[in-house]
Amino acid sequence: MEWCVSMPKIELHAHLNGSIRDSTLLELAKGLGDKGLIDFSQVEHVILKNDRSLAEVFKLFDVIHILTTDHATVTRITKEVVEDFASENVVYVELRTTPKKNESKGMSKHSYIEAVLEGLRAVSSVDVDFIPHSEELKNLSNPLLSTTNDKCNENTRKKIFVRLLLSIDRRETTEAAMETVMLALEMGHFGVAGIDLSGNPAVGEWVTYLPALKFAREQGLCVTLHCGEVPNSREIHDMLDFLPERIGHACFFEEDHWRKLKSSKIPVELCLTSNIRTLSVPSIDAHHFVDLYNAKHPVVLCTDDSGVFSTSVSNEYKIVRSSFGLGRKEMLELSKNAVEYIFADNTVIRCYDAYELTARDATYCYYVSRQ
Ligand code: 6MZ
Numbered sequence: 584m585e586w587c588v589s590m591p592k593i594e595l596h597a598h599l600n601g602s603i604r605d606s607t608l609l610e611l612a613k614g615l616g617d618k619g620l621i622d623f624s625q626v627e628h629v630i631l632k633n634d635r636s637l638a639e640v641f642k643l644f645d646v647i648h649i650l651t652t653d654h655a656t657v658t659r660i661t662k663e664v665v666e667d668f669a670s671e672n673v674v675y676v677e678l679r680t681t682p683k684k685n686e687s688k689g690m691s692k693h694s695y696i697e698a699v700l701e702g703l704r705a706v707s708s709v710d711v712d713f714i715p716h717s718e719e720l721k722n723l724s725n726p727l728l729s730t731t732n733d734k735c736n737e738n739t740r741k742k743i744f745v746r747l748l749l750s751i752d753r754r755e756t757t758e759a760a761m762e763t764v765m766l767a768l769e770m771g772h773f774g775v776a777g778i779d780l781s782g783n784p785a786v787g788e789w790v791t792y793l794p795a796l797k798f799a800r801e802q803g804l805c806v807t808l809h810c811g812e813v814p815n816s817r818e819i820h821d822m823l824d825f826l827p828e829r830i831g832h833a834c835f836f837e838e839d840h841w842r843k844l845k846s847s848k849i850p851v852e853l854c855l856t857s858n859i860r861t862l863s864v865p866s867i868d869a870h871h872f873v874d875l876y877n878a879k880h881p882v883v884l885c886t887d888d889s890g891v892f893s894t895s896v897s898n899e900y901k902i903v904r905s906s907f908g909l910g911r912k913e914m915l916e917l918s919k920n921a922v923e924y925i926f927a928d929n930t931v932i933r934c935y936d937a938y939e940l941t942a943r944d945a946t947y948c949y950y951v952s953r954q
Pocket residue numbers: 598599600601640644679680681682750752781782783784809812857861887888
């Protein structure tokens with residue numbers, strides 16, 4: 584495990600409200616309990632329960648969302664989540680979250696994302712790079728490159744690249760989905776790099792989100808879709824035909840889905856612990872990681888909801904090592920390959936006055952420097 588923690592890693596499938604520390608959730612619940620707004624002992628039980636079906640996971644999210652409704656809390660959880668990933672040597676994370684409206688708290692989808700950005704600014708344990716092409720970069724103490732040569736260098740201070748994906752919840756209407764895409768476009772210069780479709784897979788129809796997803800694509804945003812979390816053959820076909828830049832999960836795929844996926848080379852975000860805990864896959868031995876890995880299909884190991892499923896990126900690598908016998912070299916390669924699938928844009932960023940790199944190359948360079 585120590586080695587898995589020390590190895591640099593890339594996290595591409597992490598839901599903000601699913602990645603909250605238990606201690607923070609309990610503290611927030613206690614606060615609301617003390618005010619008589621919730622029954623603390625009941626919520627405590629729900630938070631600490633270990634095994635949950637997929638349906639129960641979505642009930643838990645309803646509870647979590649009651650605890651994280653104000654701007655200050657959204658800022659706090661974002662800061663903590665990024666610090667937690669950085670502390671286990673994640674060098675690049677795409678954090679996804681569903682922009683929320685809450686009139687009683689004066690929250691709009693826009694102000695929700697502002698609160699998330701505030702959380703990124705509040706991170707103090709590491710440097711956070713989240714503005715892809717801003718003049719501000721010049722003024723940041725960017726330790727990516729030495730001023731004297733153009734080789735990647737070991738940093739004295741850790742850094743984490745953060746990009747945001749805005750999630751469309753499957754409960755939303757076409758208009759609400761479109762609003763999220765517009766917001767993502769507006770926030771592009773703050774590191775919003777793409778759109779995710781997530782939420783309870785038993786709810787909603789593909790055609791509802793399609794107009795917004797098409798529009799996102801036309802405007803140059805990358806798209807990732809939760810695909811095949813439940814058996815729904817027609818929807819899996821429709822999603823693969825859309826040719827998203829990535830998909831998540833792919834649990835309930837049948838032969839013709841695998842064929843289509845493999846010929847399309849769409850990278851798959853795999854969340855082993857999540858899939859096992861929710862019984863989306865019967866056992867680790869039956870997990871489709873093995874088949875995709877052996878077929879050299881692009882995959883990336885992710886946590887999904889590190890808080891809800893009590894896991895970490897390092898733990899996901901440890902599982903791959905212990906269950907499928909991958910050696911250190913293979914694990915490093917698996918992790919490094921993920922740089923190819925990131926949504927950070929290819930805009931040139933400036934590292935000191937003399938060097939210009941794309942955000943992707945900067946991530947790659949930094950990844951290698953940390954190996
Ligand atoms: C589908 C999931 C999910 O957006 O409030 N979410 N959607 N499948 C999953 N696998 C278990 N895990 C999380 O984070 C929580 C939201 O992310 C989605 C759900 O819509 C959940 O409400 P945010 O930050």
